Amino acid sequence: MLRATRDGDEATPGPGSPSAQRVDLAREVEDYTSRFGPGHGYRQPDRADRRAISEAVGLLLDGHREQAERLLSQRDFTVRTVFDRVSEHRYTEVADRTDDAVTPRGWGRVYIDLDHRPRWSVQVPHPVADHDTEQLGVRVLRDSPGGVLVIAGAHRKAGSGNSADMAHRRDTVFYAICAELVRRGMPGVQLHGMAASSAPGYDVVASTGAGSAGRADGRSLADALRTHGFHVCRAWVRSCPLEGEENVEGRAADAAHVPFLHVEFAPEVRVDGPPAERAATAVSEITRRWATTPVTT
Template structure:
């Protein structure tokens, strides 16, 4: 009787192990064959499954000073920005045609870790020997786009591009706008998109502001620039985002960060000359200019806590109607 019970227990244990192994293999196959995203939903035909963090890392990892940027003409900037507007208006075919004329591609992707569908707008020259460096945009397809997270200095303010991915994943309705070159890639400051109005990055951000979409722009500072702080929060050139700024500073403090509030005291790197902030102010749209220390931008728990604090603001933005 005891031997029979032992055999039954052994067989049950083996069956349980086999079932567990089968489940693990099923998940692994789903992740590698593109059949389902990590949220368990089937990936529609023609939709590319990606890991957005890895995609952005591969993209920005090629950036460097002294190369990879060509200044766009006015027609380039206006056409690309207006095409982004067409995508927001649901006019995808027209947007694709206009973007194609400017050597940009449009595709639908699924970010497997979040399960969210996105429209990717990318410069065709990114993989060329001499890329133009005009940037990339990701728009949330599963929710009505209503706010933006902007990364003007990828590869220079290290880690801001990955923080941008975390912020996009943290709330519905986001648009991630990434500059296409290192800050020092062009002649003079031509690739410093935070301080130039003649860039594709600025044209896109200005179009979003014109549509009433609030934005948060991510920057990084050297530890020696503000040794007493982890974050420097500012509303840039305007004051429309002061309520959100106070809420964000409180949320960041609640997550254990020391925050310098530029509307309360003099802080370094307040972003008063930021041109996207000026455009938002002209349209009376909330804009937040946020600088992070190297520790926060390095990833891991500090970056997760920072993104969680930002999500308290972006979720509120997502719930508000956007003007046409």
């Protein structure tokens, strides 16, 4: 396994470090989410499942891979090390074994930077439904050291009612993992996609959700997005649509006084190509700052 250092950014290999499988992380995520759709592919986890999986992610963050693997295996999750050919970074992948089953549970996937101490997260609660936010998340993870990418495991309309809406339900594996990261003081940015008609005249809506701990980071993000040519509605300055005040991960961060950014991108910003690259670069100006900020563990 890899041991994360207590004081520095670099992670050091421990005895018996697992070999890494070479992948293109963007393609891995694309293959993973290509099966998502409304009306199928989600089963609600119970409290024991949520607690065990989030605890195991915490063990991975602390470098206790063997313990984490045992705990995750009991919940039908796998752990492997991947080497992303594009970024040349190593990540621990936490994946649901039922992803390839006829009836997947849809409990999500996590990628943890193995080469640096994890210090921040990028969250994708509505992959596919918010088209290309999952690929934007990969771009942000690649651009900064010390990241944790948390991707929901199903379309937001896959379950009964809003049971698969990860941004508005606390009884999900996605929320449990994000809450574990917040418990460790790790700031997070959550990526969403809005319709072009949702905020006329704006490319991006930037918000700190229910809290204000991320206000300085929000201002910096909005400035960076503007520098990269985007029109930004700043929710702390004026009333904006889709401010995310009811977002449950944001509320958990607010309760712990941990910075949280809720960002809505118009379709033309998310599409693969230069606009998405510029958007990811802007977000990464914040995550790179987070990467050098110690967190409480």
